[in-house]
Amino acid sequence: MTASTTRLAINGVAGRMGRAVRAVAVEREDVTVVLGITPTREDNGRQATDAAGSETMAVVSPSNRRDALQRHEIDVVVDFSAPDGVAGLAADCAVEDVALISGTTGLDGETKAALREASETVPVIHATNFSRGIYALVDALEAALGTLPGYDIEVLETHHRGKQDAPSGTAKTILETIGEHRDFETVHGREGIQPRTEDEVGMLVRRAGGVRGEHEVLLAGNDEVLMLTHRAEDRGVFASGAVDAAVWLAGRDADWYTLDSAFQSGLRVDGKTDGQRET
Ligand code: NAD
Numbered sequence: 001m002t003a004s005t006t007r008l009a010i011n012g013v014a015g016r017m018g019r020a021v022r023a024v025a026v027e028r029e030d031v032t033v034v035l036g037i038t039p040t041r042e043d044n045g046r047q048a049t050d051a052a053g054s055e056t057m058a059v060v061s062p063s064n065r066r067d068a069l070q071r072h073e074i075d076v077v078v079d080f081s082a083p084d085g086v087a088g089l090a091a092d093c094a095v096e097d098v099a100l101i102s103g104t105t106g107l108d109g110e111t112k113a114a115l116r117e118a119s120e121t122v123p124v125i126h127a128t129n130f131s132r133g134i135y136a137l138v139d140a141l142e143a144a145l146g147t148l149p150g151y152d153i154e155v156l157e158t159h160h161r162g163k164q165d166a167p168s169g170t171a172k173t174i175l176e177t178i179g180e181h182r183d184f185e186t187v188h189g190r191e192g193i194q195p196r197t198e199d200e201v202g203m204l205v206r207r208a209g210g211v212r213g214e215h216e217v218l219l220a221g222n223d224e225v226l227m228l229t230h231r232a233e234d235r236g237v238f239a240s241g242a243v244d245a246a247v248w249l250a251g252r253d254a255d256w257y258t259l260d261s262a263f264q265s266g267l268r269v270d271g272k273t274d275g276q277r278e279t
Contacts, residue, residue, distance in 0.1 A: 006250045008243075009035035009074045009098075011089055012081030013059065016162070017103065020235035021078050022057075024243050031243055033057050035072045037065050039085075062088065069096040076101060076246040080238075082164075083107050087114035094121040099249045101242055102126045105169030119256040123249050127259040128169030130241030134215065135263055137230045138177050141217055144226055145181040151221035153178060154202040158214040166205045170215055175201065213238075 008025060012018040013036030025033045036059040060068045062085055069077070069092060077093055079086065079102040086104050091114065093100040100118060105128050107115075115126050129135075157171040167175075167188075175186060178201060187200045196202070213232040218225060232238065241259070248262045 004030065006031045006247050007073055007075045008033045008246060009037060009069060009072070009077045011037045011065075011077055011079035011085075012104070013057075014038040014040045015080060017080030017235060017238060020239035021080065021242055024236055024239040028243065030247055035060065035068055035074055037062060037068070037077075037089075065089070066092040066096060069093070069098050074098050075250045078242050078246050079104055080242070083111055087111045090114045090118035090124070093124075094118040097122060099123045099246070099252070100125075101246050101249060103128070103130055103238065103242055106165030116256060120254060122254050123252040123257060124255075125245055125249055125257045125259055125262065127245075128173045129213075130238040130245065130259065131230070131232055132241060132263060133230045133232075133237070134170055134173075135260055137215065137217070137228050138174065140228055141174065141177055142181070144219055144228070145178065148219050148221065148226065149182070150198075151219040151226075152196065153184075154204065154218045154220075156204045156206070156214075156216045156218070158206040158208065158211050160210045160212065161207050163207060166207070167203050168205075168213070168215070170213070171203065171205075174215065174217060175203065 008031050010018050010021050010033055013022060018036070018038070022033055022036070025031045034057060036057050038059060039061055058068065058072060076099040077089065079089060079100065081104050083104060083106045086102060086107060087110065090100060094117070099122050100115070102115060102125070112126075115124055118124055155171055155174055157168045159168060178184065184199050184201045186203050188203050189205070190202065212235055214230070216227060216229045218227050245259060245262050249257065
């Protein structure tokens with residue numbers, strides 16, 4: 001552990017993403033995972049040995065979270081959990097002066113408001129996708145929307161069979177981006193006689209196997225088709241983006257930060273300084 005190590009807690013540590021964040025963090029010297037939070041009964045209260053074997057991580061349930069954040073001097077909580085616990089987590093972070101990175105999707109308006117409220121006291125980032133490729137896709141989409149007005153647009157997303165919410169948070173972000181450029185109605189799948197109207201965007205969802213996450217935006221018109229596709233090949237891409245963001249967020253003033261602004265501000269890549277972005 002170095003003096004500049006960022007002390008992390010992982011909320012949802014026993015889940016698919018929680019485990020991926022831990023696996024990424026263990027390989028880095030600029031972060032240490034000192035606390036895991038999970039409602040899974042068998043994990044509560046015991047000490048778990050890091051994959052590296054050299055450090056331990058305390059594990060607590062959500063009801064013991066607030067005390068633990070203080071006791072373990074957590075700098076940033078990285079959250080990949082379930083929507084119903086996120087508002088409480090945000091409130092605890094605000095009380096204990098701990099920065100919050102949340103990647104949990106499917107949040108309702110009340111929970112989003114709770115995150116915003118916490119950002120008045122501590123720095124907060126909520127992002128539906130922590131991969132750099134998706135931000136490049138959204139940038140490319142914005143350029144395409146300007147150049148191809150009136151082209152038909154369809155969005156397709158595919159995720160593993162265990163994903164709870166649909167469409168994915170990333171697909172919703174893509175729809176919001178389209179909404180900044182034109183008015184449309186989202187049509188979720190089609191069945192029977194349902195001809196396409198000019199002002200609709202088709203939103204198609206697939207759930208199968210272990211697919212990490214695929215998003216495709218198709219723009220068609222004028223005898224041509226443009227397809228923007230992103231495929232996450234491993235959960236590590238989201239995990240390392242979230243850990244990068246946590247390192248970037250630690251010690252900042254209370255505010256609502258976007259991942260986009262973090263990427264543009266010299267956010268580190270896999271623990272290495274991205275010199276070009278820092279100039
Ligand atoms: P998962 O079901 O494998 O894991 C979720 C974990 O959260 C479980 O272990 C569960 O016990 C735990 N949990 C539930 N309620 C909790 C609470 N109140 N406090 C603490 N832990 C709690 O799901 P996953 O695949 O790891 O995904 C988790 C979330 O992250 C989902 O919302 C998913 O859509 C989202 N996600 C976001 C990104 C991104 O880049 N933003 C990427 C992948 C997944």
